Amino acid sequence: MPGGGVFGMLADGTAVVQMCEGHIDGATLYLPDPDVRPRAERNDEMIGEWVADPAVTGFSQFSLQDGGNGWTLKGRLKPRDPAKRYTIYGWTYDNSWSAAHLDFSQDELAKLKPGELVSLPTDLPEEDVEVPNRVWTLTEFQAKACEVY
Secondary structure: OOEEEEEEEEOOOEEEEEEOOOOEEEEEEEEOOOOOOOOOOOOOEEEEEEEEEEEEOOEEEEEOOOEEOOEEEEOOOOOOOOOOEEEEEEEOOOOOOEEEEEEEEHHHHHOOOOOEEEEOOOOOOOOOOOOOOEEEEHHHHHHHHHHHO
8 A cells, every 4th residue: 555644752741743645444553563573463562543634635634532623543552661762654545655653662753842743763773773753743743744654
């Protein structure tokens, strides 16, 4: 499924998404399986899932805890360990579009100033090394995310 958008996270547990093409119908937050070997079956732990009504095109934001702005939490949100890195991504029911995943920890979010968010790094190395997430202001993210990603 083609990537048409990107996620960001504010310090207060608000998820933001900027769709540049297409749409998404929902978002999933999970703890990635730490023991993924080639050809091994993934055993990610689902932390929460949200559905959006209507589908999201353009910019949207919602609270992980409560949803809002057309987003509804399906089921219960599991607690997160501040030191672990979680992944959030956007999806469509028919797998036609997605929003690029974001890996983040609560510790990382706690370092943000008010009005800042973390999103994907914009310069990914050719080697498989961890690169810090990019810090944006919310205004910058809304204005420039589609140009950068």
